[in-house]
Amino acid sequence: MAQDRIPQQDRATAEGVEPDPDAQVVRTPREIRIVLSGLLIAMLLAMLDNMIVGTAMPTIVGDLGGVNHLSWVVTSYILATTASTPIWGKLGDLYGRKGIFMASIVIFLAGSALSGISQNMNELIGSRAIQGLGAGGLIVGVMSIMGALVPPRERGKYQGMFAAVMAVAMIGGPLVGGTITDHLNWHWIFFINLPLGALALVVIAITLHLPKRRSKAKIDYLGAALLTVGIVALVLVTTWGGQTYTWGSWQIAGTLALAAVALAGFFQVEQRVAQRGEEPVLPLHVFRDRNFSLVCGLGFVVGFVMFGAITFLPLYQQSVQGASATNSGLLLMPMMLGMLVVSLVVGQAVTRTGRYKIYPVVGTLVMTAGMLLLSQLDVHTSRTTSALFMVVLGAGMGFLMQITMLVAQNSVPLRDIGVASSSSTFFRSIGGSFGVSLFGALFSSRVTSTMAQRLGASGSQAVDGHAQLSPAMLGRLPAPVRDAYDHAVAGGVHSIFLWGALFSVAGIVVAVFLEEVPLRATPGAAAETAGAVQSAVAAEA
Template identity: 65%
Template sequence: MSQKAAAAGERPTAIAGGANEGKQPASVRVVVFALMIAMLLAMLDNMIVGTAMPTIVGELGGMEHLSWVVTAYTLATAASTPIWGKLGDMYGRKGVFLTSIVLFLIGSALSGMAQDMGQLIGFRAVQGLGAGGLMVGVMAIIGELVPPRERGKFQGMMAGVMAIAMIGGPLVGGSITDHLGWRWSFYINLPLGAVALIMITAVLHLPKKRSQARIDYVGSALLTLGITALVLLTTWGGTEYAWTSPQILGLGAGGVLALFLFVLVERKVSEPVLPLRIFRNGNFSLVTVIGFLVGFVMFGSMTFLPLFQQTVQGASATNSGLLLLPMLLAMMAVSLFAGRFTTTTGKYKVFVVVGGALITAGLVLLSLMDTETTRFTSGAYMAVLGAGMGFLMQTTMLIAQNSVQLKDMGVGSSSATLFRTIGGSFGVAILGAIFTNQVKSTMTERLGAAAGAKISGGGAQMDPKRLPQLPPMVRDAYAHAVSSGTHQVFLWGAAISVVGFLAAWFLKEVPLRGGPAAKSDDNGAAPEAERVPMVEAAV
């Protein structure tokens, strides 16, 4: 690579047509558009399938295995994410990313053809393996293609994709299931995936790699076991098994042991699947903690807000998705502003600090909701939370990618994604346990132990369609119970988010690659990634 190219912001010429120094070539935007389609595939899937599940169970049976349709997908996605990231670092991102898309589409097609629940669970696992490579592939390719200083231009687009998935998923899923049948909730991925495959194949040209190092099979197996144990622990704890049951305690002990052995292995192998050196960078370690906490409170909030809206505020399932618009629109607008500001000034720490403060404030406000809270008021509270998410969602990934060497872009991106995913899993499980206990306690307090247990059926969530059939006193008691449960959920979420807010203050504002170099001192030195040139394209 020429010295001039290395000095000029280290921009990769990783697109068809060669370098176009100082400008964003049109082909970059085409590639990013194709990547957003792939990202949409991964995010839409669970939203669409969740809406179709009652119909699927009605046709295939196997109600007792219903949770595994989601769990198999989630497990495969979480366990494969770091492995896809490492494979991209070793063998080239384009081929690995295209492979993940093909695997996802194969899983989608097979899921649509499933003849029983067992087949559907297995095919969903195949689909999840592909999905693990979609998100990390998108982030890593953008990280290699666009310098961090200019990556903010695309933050609004990524936030928009997330908003489309969260709002459009249930609507599209319901419409497809009603008019085309549940199998098309899987088949719909095929034309979208084909468009992404064609566009990426035609336009994206990254250098081909061929690592001589051996794949870290032992480390990969131990990491997969550890992640699987943690996800199952948070999925089953308090629902399938009591938190103190031998199964849950065994999963916890097994997960900790597997991760401990994983660390020992990674310190010795020549090409670890998750290089521990990336955690020596203070910014990277801090931003993974913040990402974990963002996932914790975000997924927890997204789980219980619709329940409050349907049970307490009387919204339909469809309307509860639309009622999330204030949060999602605020997130998209703020993310777009933060991205543009970062591109112009190179400043980003302030957004992490402000985002942490807004998330905490938004959760405190949401904890004030009760049975008298109007939809307008709850929408305003959600907008505050959404603004906080908008400041943090893409900025944390930007910091993570700027804190690693370019050769570790895949594992850096996958680690940030994995910690956010695990945080979400823990958030739903822990906040769910708090919610369940509070609902049962309130029902018992208002109706008595026997009546409360009978109404809740041993659980804390009731089908909102059943509510109009209940006596007014029971209906009122359950609405107060759900209101009390969400109060506790958001209050605990606010307390946990304070940790992320405090961690944000310790970030160092290291200059972003692709911008003017800034002086650094011993405490805020630019990471080694700052001195590693961007890869040169094979044109």
């Protein structure tokens, strides 16, 4: 039938879905690049922050005390970012992306300023939560604005820039954090956000021109509250599980039950939200699109495998290969370079051909190969060999990181592109949280058991409760204990990457079932083809 040959997003427009006004203005490449500069600065702010803070945490604890609350400095940021992501996406769709995006920058900067002037650990934790709330809007805002300004067919030209930002954040973050902490003081790791954020605000205010909109829709506050509770509970489970509490404890079981009840209530509320004349915070109809649901699942697998596994690479390189902790960001440079090069090549190929299905399939295969190679790391692996293995993993990431967002945005009507962006980001973040938690528990168990096998009960007590020793502690270990610990870390890393390879096979299966839906060629393609679609449907009828 003629209708079946029409892309799903265009059919939605023909069936009466209001097109997105932000996407109706065609912009020149020069205009897009100018706007892109402000977007990239904002994205760098959100991604760089955690990398900088991690390096300065020992100094912060030494100054403010409160070591028992140390983990909450990171957890509060992650909770606020993840829980706010879906809401930011919907607000942008309803009330205009420019204003909502600029509001998120202001909130992020306010949280940064408050973090910088914090005088105790409780103030810092609360300020980091405010900062995370703004960061959720930064990440979603960048992706959704790009989705509105640049059609999917042309977006590959620019996706390498986002990969470059990620590389700069992961490599430069620890270096910048260490330098600021050593030569100024830890307060400046937050204050440095202020001039960058102000610059991003000015650039966005001057260069980003989007049609004004006035939505009379009522926000589904009950659904938003239930979704937030469910997300927070899920993140707490992944944060506490195997670390603060055992997986079988009542605290984990209770939090998991709360997440299940809240999310079940959310789905019930969303199914009836139209009857109340409200706008759903996460429209369930977008999941009826096969590609959208599959790519969200693929994002979860990618986040689970990638973030869960690479978290432990610096630990292996510092503990077993004797690398410096200060330069930990540089240790990941081979992986970042592999991701950057492949992302640039894939982006150009998608723009030239308009085809994309092959890349998620190849990406998951290469990612699996990278995981298998890294599972071969042991105490004798050279830095050159491990770097080559990381290049393979980075190449797999390069095939996947931007393509998953591209497919998600291309699978929904233009008016829901904020929801698509936030959903893709959300599932990847949740996958990463679960991966870090589960792989962390697996790593700790393997390290402890290996130490016990090599040294007996005294060996397991050497890493009891954390399974991770600081460089200073490693230097004080007797030679037999240090040797046992090196083998234990190598064994733990082997287990993590081997399981990561097995989980990534699920990503291959999901990628195979993606459909090749034509990419929109212009921002207003859906609107322009609406009349043609309606004529085709009428003729078929």
